[in-house]
Amino acid sequence: MTTVVGVKFRQSNKIYSFAPGNWKLDINDKVIVETVRGTEMGTVASPITEVEESAIVAPLKEIVRKATSEDLAKAEESKNKECEAFGICEKKILEHKIAMKLVGVEAAFDMSKILFYFTADGRVDFRELVKDLASTFRTRIELRQIGVRDEAKLLGGIGICGRAFCCKTFLNEFQTVSIKMAKDQAMSLNPLKISGVCGRLMCCLKYEHEVYTDLIKKTPGIGAIVQTADGKGEVIDVSMLKGMLRVKLDKGEEIDIRQYNAQDVTVLKKSSRYKVLPDVENDSLDINELTKLEDN
Numbered sequence: 001m002t003t004v005v006g007v008k009f010r011q012s013n014k015i016y017s018f019a020p021g022n023w024k025l026d027i028n029d030k031v032i033v034e035t036v037r038g039t040e041m042g043t044v045a046s047p048i049t050e051v052e053e054s055a056i057v058a059p060l061k062e063i064v065r066k067a068t069s070e071d072l073a074k075a076e077e078s079k080n081k082e083c084e085a086f087g088i089c090e091k092k093i094l095e096h097k098i099a100m101k102l103v104g105v106e107a108a109f110d111m112s113k114i115l116f117y118f119t120a121d122g123r124v125d126f127r128e129l130v131k132d133l134a135s136t137f138r139t140r141i142e143l144r145q146i147g148v149r150d151e152a153k154l155l156g157g158i159g160i161c162g163r164a165f166c167c168k169t170f171l172n173e174f175q176t177v178s179i180k181m182a183k184d185q186a187m188s189l190n191p192l193k194i195s196g197v198c199g200r201l202m203c204c205l206k207y208e209h210e211v212y213t214d215l216i217k218k219t220p221g222i223g224a225i226v227q228t229a230d231g232k233g234e235v236i237d238v239s240m241l242k243g244m245l246r247v248k249l250d251k252g253e254e255i256d257i258r259q260y261n262a263q264d265v266t267v268l269k270k271s272s273r274y275k276v277l278p279d280v281e282n283d284s285l286d287i288n289e290l291t292k293l294e295d296n
Contacts, residue, residue, distance in 0.1 A: 001051065002019075002050065002051055003019065003048060003049070003050050004017040004049065004051055005044060006046030007042040007045060008043050008045035012172075013168075014173070015046055016035075017051070017057070018060065018063050019061065019063065020063055025048060028043060029066060030044075031064075031065070032063070032066075033064055037108065037113075039108075040109050041071060041075050082105040082107045082114075088136060089116055093129065101118060101120065102116060102117075103118055103119055103151050103154055104154045104155070105117070113139060113140040114140070114142070116143045118143060118145055118146070119146060119151055148199055148200065149167065149174055149198045152165060152167060153167040156168040160196075171203060176206070177201040177203060182194045184213060184216060185209070215241070219238060219262045220238070220245060221270065222238055224269060225267075225268045226247060226267055227265060229260075229264065230249055232250045233248050233249040233250055234247065234248050235271070245259065247259075
């Protein structure tokens, strides 16, 4: 067993393991650690505990120290530098006439590097911009192009559910989301209802998908012909989570609609009314194409 403490950094929800050494650490304590990116200040996110050595990604680095008042002041100075760098970089982008949108700036704790995040429709040549920024700030400059989902995670915001973005608050990494998940949950393929602010399918479509996948195997779909205690009929509505069906019984010209538990009917013919949508993943789908799929 190995003793570790979990540390989280400001631009990520992921918790990294470090050896606590002789330091007594509590949740939300600020600590100084050495990472592949250099010296960084992080926040203790999980208490000191023991884990199996096989669960540790080697090498396990040790906490350098608890953050001092000087460290906190240095971090604040670095944050102020980021605000200054953002404004300067935007001006430089206009001067160089580059088709890119600056999204965020991250300065290293020891100011050894400044990282600029941007979005663009395609590849852009920013070599001259890097040289200009390097001469201005006199430190290492890195420009990193990100996608629309990364942009939403970096900027944050409120989703249509009224809560802060999942990617900003707790998701460690982006989940694979597909149209099939929305279809399985009987959701409308209206882009306004199933897409996030980033324009991609909402990450939360994945949360309950396994439950719906299991229920679909047990529940007749709309259009299925079933045998009930009152005779044969056609399923016209399904309440998947409740396991209830509304069935139009075959009574000739007479309309007789009754409700049954899915477990109390026998499927005589499966539903074939709806086409099966392709299992297209989130990042390979243009959300504007959803309307066309819904029409089909």
